[in-house]
Amino acid sequence: MKPRWAHYFALLLAAFGASAAPFVPKDDSVILETLPIRAGDPAAAELRRLRAAAAAAPGDPGPAVRLARRYFDMAMAEGDPRYVGYADSALRPWPESAATPAEILVLHGMLRQYRHDFAKAMADFDLALKSDPGNTEARAWRAAILMVQANYTAAREECALLAANATELHATACTAYVDATTGRARAAHETLASALARRNDVEPGFRVWILTRLAEMAWRTGDLATAERHFRAGLALGVDDNFILAAYADFLLERNRAAEVLSLLKSWSRSDTLLLRLALAARSLKLPEGEKHVRALSERFADAALRGEKLHLQEEARFLLDLTGDSRAALAAASENYRTQREPRDALVLLEAALAARDAAAAAPALQWLESTGFEGTRIREIAARVKALGK
Amino acid sequence: MRILFLLLLLTAGSAHAHKPSDSYLAIGVEGAVVRGQWDIALRDLEFAIGLDTDGNGAITWGELRAKRSEIEAYAFSRLKINSDGKTCTTANTEFLVDEHSDGAYAVLRFGADCGAREPAVMEIAYSLFFDLDPTHRGLLRFERAGAVQTGVLSPERPRLAFKAGEASALAQFTDYLREGVWHIWIGFDHILFLVSLLLPSVLILNGRTWNPAERFRDSFWDVFRVVTSFTVAHSITLSLAALSVIALPSRLVESVIALSVVLAALNNLWPVVSGRRWAVAFAFGLVHGFGFASVLADLGLPQGALLLALVGFNIGVEAGQLAIVAAFLPFAYAVRRSWFYRRLLFAGGSAAIALAAAVWFAERVLDMKLWP
Numbered sequence: 171m172k173p174r175w176a177h178y179f180a181l182l183l184a185a186f187g188a189s190a191a192p193f194v195p196k197d198d199s200v201i202l203e204t205l206p207i208r209a210g211d212p213a214a215a216e217l218r219r220l221r222a223a224a225a226a227a228p229g230d231p232g233p234a235v236r237l238a239r240r241y242f243d244m245a246m247a248e249g250d251p252r253y254v255g256y257a258d259s260a261l262r263p264w265p266e267s268a269a270t271p272a273e274i275l276v277l278h279g280m281l282r283q284y285r286h287d288f289a290k291a292m293a294d295f296d297l298a299l300k301s302d303p304g305n306t307e308a309r310a311w312r313a314a315i316l317m318v319q320a321n322y323t324a325a326r327e328e329c330a331l332l333a334a335n336a337t338e339l340h341a342t343a344c345t346a347y348v349d350a351t352t353g354r355a356r357a358a359h360e361t362l363a364s365a366l367a368r369r370n371d372v373e374p375g376f377r378v379w380i381l382t383r384l385a386e387m388a389w390r391t392g393d394l395a396t397a398e399r400h401f402r403a404g405l406a407l408g409v410d411d412n413f414i415l416a417a418y419a420d421f422l423l424e425r426n427r428a429a430e431v432l433s434l435l436k437s438w439s440r441s442d443t444l445l446l447r448l449a450l451a452a453r454s455l456k457l458p459e460g461e462k463h464v465r466a467l468s469e470r471f472a473d474a475a476l477r478g479e480k481l482h483l484q485e486e487a488r489f490l491l492d493l494t495g496d497s498r499a500a501l502a503a504a505s506e507n508y509r510t511q512r513e514p515r516d517a518l519v520l521l522e523a524a525l526a527a528r529d530a531a532a533a534a535p536a537l538q539w540l541e542s543t544g545f546e547g548t549r550i551r552e553i554a555a556r557v558k559a560l561g562k
Numbered sequence: 563m564r565i566l567f568l569l570l571l572l573t574a575g576s577a578h579a580h581k582p583s584d585s586y587l588a589i590g591v592e593g594a595v596v597r598g599q600w601d602i603a604l605r606d607l608e609f610a611i612g613l614d615t616d617g618n619g620a621i622t623w624g625e626l627r628a629k630r631s632e633i634e635a636y637a638f639s640r641l642k643i644n645s646d647g648k649t650c651t652t653a654n655t656e657f658l659v660d661e662h663s664d665g666a667y668a669v670l671r672f673g674a675d676c677g678a679r680e681p682a683v684m685e686i687a688y689s690l691f692f693d694l695d696p697t698h699r700g701l702l703r704f705e706r707a708g709a710v711q712t713g714v715l716s717p718e719r720p721r722l723a724f725k726a727g728e729a730s731a732l733a734q735f736t737d738y739l740r741e742g743v744w745h746i747w748i749g750f751d752h753i754l755f756l757v758s759l760l761l762p763s764v765l766i767l768n769g770r771t772w773n774p775a776e777r778f779r780d781s782f783w784d785v786f787r788v789v790t791s792f793t794v795a796h797s798i799t800l801s802l803a804a805l806s807v808i809a810l811p812s813r814l815v816e817s818v819i820a821l822s823v824v825l826a827a828l829n830n831l832w833p834v835v836s837g838r839r840w841a842v843a844f845a846f847g848l849v850h851g852f853g854f855a856s857v858l859a860d861l862g863l864p865q866g867a868l869l870l871a872l873v874g875f876n877i878g879v880e881a882g883q884l885a886i887v888a889a890f891l892p893f894a895y896a897v898r899r900s901w902f903y904r905r906l907l908f909a910g911g912s913a914a915i916a917l918a919a920a921v922w923f924a925e926r927v928l929d930m931k932l933w934p
Contacts, residue, residue: 192599192658192669198624202659202666203604209617251582252605255695262696285697440664442581469663470581477584477699477714 206248216240224260231271234260238277245284249412249441254284266294272302279311286481286510288315306336313344320512320539322352339365339372343380350387351514353544359387359396375411378404382414389421390547397421412441419447420515424549428454439463442470446485449493464493483507487519497526505532514545521553530561581664583698585690587715589643589674591681591706596650596674601660601667602637606691606698611636623659626668630657633668642687645676685723688715735874742878745857746886751819751922752850753886754915758826759788759843760890761908764898767833772908774898781895787840789887795847796854797876803855804872815852817926822846823919830912854879 195202207214220240223233238257245253258281264270266278279294292315295308302308313328329344336344342365350358366372366380381404389397401418404411415438419431431451438444445463452460471486484507491500501523508520517536524533533554539545540554586601604621607613613621613629626633634654643650656671676684684704691698700715704724713722746752763784765772775781802808826842829835835842858875897903 192601192660192671195623195659198622198627200623201620202623202626203608203621205605205608205614205619205621208619209614211619251697252609252695255583255697256609258696259694466663473581473584473663473701476701476712477582479582 206250228263231264231274234263235273235277238281242277242280242284247410247412249443251284254281257281266290266297268297268300270297272298272305272308275301276305276308276311279308283311283315288319288510291315304335306332306340310336310340310344313348317347317351318511318513320543322348322543339369339380343383346387347383350383350390351543351545353546355387355390355546359384359391362387374407374409378407378409378411378414381407382411382417385421386417390545392548394425412443416443416447419444419451423447423450423454426454428452432457439466442467442482443485445470446489446493449489453493464489467493480506484511484516484519487523491519491523491526497523501527501529501532508535512539514547514550517545518547518550518553521550521557525553525557525560528560530557533557583691583695585698585700586662586667586703587641587686587688587700588703588705589684589686591684591704594676594678594680596643596645596676596681596684598643598652598672598674600637600641600670600672601662602633602670602690603662603664604666604668606695607633607636607668610691610694621666626659627657634670637670637690638672640688640690642685643674643676644685644687645674645681646683648677650674650676680726682726683723685721686715687721689720692717692720735870738871738874739878739881741857742854742875742880743882743885744878745854745875746879746882749853749857751823751919752853754919755819755823755826755846755850756789756792756883756886757890758823758830758912758915759792759839760785760887760894761912762830762833762839763788763891764894765904765908770833772833772904774904775895778895781891784839785887785891788843789883791840791844792847792850793880793883795844796851796879799848799851800854800858800876800879801851801872803852804858808852810852812852812856813926815849815856817923818849819846819853820919820923820926822849824916824923827912827916827919831909831916 207217217237217240220233220237224237227233238260241253241257241260245251245257257277261274261277261281264274264278266275270278275294275298279291279298282288282291282294292312295312298305298308309328309332313325313332316322316325316328325348326345329341329348332344333341343362346358346362346365349355349361362380363384366377366384372380381400385397385400385404388394388400398421401414401421404414405418415435419435422428422431422434428451431447432455435444435448435451439448445467449460449463449467452463467489471482471489474481483503487500487504487507490496490503501520504516504520504523508516512535517539520536521533524530524536537554537557540550583603583606585603585606587598588600589596589598604613604626607629608621611629611632613625615625615628634657638652638654641652643652652672652674654670654672656669658669658671660667660669686702686704688700688702690700696717702713702715702722704711704713704722706724706726711724715722762772764775764781766775766780767773799808803810826846829839829842854875858872894903894907897907
């Protein structure tokens with residue numbers, strides 16, 4: 171099998187080669203780059219204030235934590251890993267040791283998980299919980315990582331421990347998420363939806379998160395109208411959030427509503443995850459910009475390969491499978507991805523790649539996951555059945 | 563500060579949405595002349611030194627140009643190029659703009675004065691943005707006399723050294739030459755195809771039976787024609803495929819290669835073609851060339867030394883082939899009259915080759931069903 175690096179080899183050099191045409195812009199007024207925030211924006215003013223405060227008190231964890239947290243939130247909203255680097259830099263004076271305050275350890279863990287270093291992130295959260303056992307955030311993150319690792323028993327335990335210190339809605343959301351992934355999506359949806367309805371003071375970012383999960387649960391059980399309603403309610407809150415956009419785009423693509431994906435994501439081509447959805451939509455509508463997006467994605471994956479990073483293998487597998495049609499390379503990426511990440515969509519791309527490559531054996535871990543969890547989902551079950559039929 | 567925390571719950575592992583911060587540093591050495599080009603993202607420069615002077619959220623060429631000397635001073639105080647232990651002095655030559663997949667970059671072109679002699683060891687020490695963003699990486703492309711090496715500069719590994727000759731053109735040429743020889747030696751299908759065509763060369767077809775050749779000269783020229791046409795044919799397709807002029811699915815190529823071996827071996831047992839074996843060698847040689855090309859593709863071709871690598875690989879393949887022919891022909895000619903040669907090697911060998919190749923063929927075609 172041709173290794174994936176060979177696939178990118180030419181592009182890798184082309185990352186330099188393609189830029190063989192640097193230019194002098196024709197006049198001073200040419201706009202080269204548009205920044206995500208303007209200097210006059212309140213967000214920029216807040217950042218300046220936080221940076222100044224951190225610089226003025228170098229040994230004080232308080233301002234450093236506030237600055238790092240602000241950067242981390244920006245990374246999540248915009249999906250730009252630069253902010254994670256800036257956050258890292260703000261925390262540099264504090265090593266990951268027992269003497270470091272819990273709030274800093276939690277942030278270290280969050281930055282680690284962002285880079286998919288799950289083992290070390292878990293260790294950071296553990297250390298934080300040792301000095302601050304009631305730290306709900308460290309608990310929630312542990313639950314999140316355990317979910318990615320498909321360790322549902324342990325995740326459920328974290329949710330139970332969370333209930334002792336967090337609000338009822340937080341604990342309910344945590345448990346509902348585990349339940350919905352282990353074959354009880356309908357009940358989980360009902361519980362979480364009514365818990366949300368009882369509260370009208372939920373912070374918009376958290377509301378978007380809950381609505382995205384609710385939409386996924388409804389989608390999973392085939393209640394498409396309800397899923398659509400949740401997605402729209404979440405988007406109407408006007409919070410910048412990569413995850414709801416990606417989930418809704420996937421929903422629309424599955425329903426053959428590619429044109430809506432184009433308008434939903436038109437200003438989001440900077441985000442790799444969303445550019446992938448834009449490319450899929452443009453390709454299915456046979457629009458010329460589809461090929462432009464595909465080229466941009468290959469260049470970004472080539473750069474990541476050159477950096478030696480494997481952070482978006484799931485997207486890469488999807489890209490190879492649906493956009494380049496290289497089912498064997500896609501299967502290799504999906505299998506590698508599934509070794510560290512086992513969320514439903516990781517299983518789905520593994521099954522689809524295995525089906526395309528007609529290799530039932532490679533899909534075994536995902537089939538086993540589907541069997542043992544009882545995960546609902548019409549589409550994933552349908553593909554799993556076709557994969558199983560290959561083996562016969 | 564805990565209001566948002568569950569928003570973050572379960573977003574673990576799916577967040578790496580953008581391209582992270584990279585700069586592209588290309589350094590080329592030609593004799594004693596060292597030149598470079600450094601592409602740095604405007605987003606990063608904005609964060610480090612501020613480019614959007616009027617604060618309207620858009621960086622214009624005017625704003626960028628006004629900051630040229632500040633940018634150059636900032637960047638070059640974070641890059642050291644050392645030649646054999648001495649620091650080279652850099653001089654900026656051009657200031658341009660380029661688009662990468664994630665936005666606009668400032669392009670800094672420069673020359674580096676490393677003395678009058680060609681540097682033996684070049685060391686790059688890099689620390690751009692590491693203080694601001696420890697996840698920043700410098701993607702380095704080092705080119706010397708057509709040979710390209712790449713490397714990644716990070717806070718953990720901020721220095722990279724390149725020795726002359728480490729990947730000199732000659733070394734690269736020999737590398738590919740060796741790969742070519744190696745591929746012929748481990749590529750049993752190519753060897754067996756060649757052997758199937760060579761086996762009858764010390765014999766002469768008379769009606770339906772093979773008789774020993776009378777003169778070595780005849781055998782030699784027969785082999786010469788077969789090997790030359792095989793070589794010419796696979797050189798053509800190897801070059802075309804390596805230069806991406808033609809691409810064929812590798813399953814198809816591998817299957818036809820196996821089939822060519824079956825047919826060549828069967829032709830010895832039930833002769834259909836005898837005088838024009840060179841034409842068969844040529845026709846199937848075209849297919850074998852695509853097979854060689856896929857090996858070359860897996861090795862990766864250096865952009866700057868494409869032709870050199872291609873020629874090296876080709877010559878390696880020929881050298882490997884010639885070694886086989888040189889060992890085979892005198893031996894076969896010497897024993898051509900024996901029962902051992904005519905029954906065991908010629909008939910038995912051809913049958914065994916046909917059988918083995920038929921299995922390959924089946925496997926590869928079967929693979930084709932499994933891997934559409």
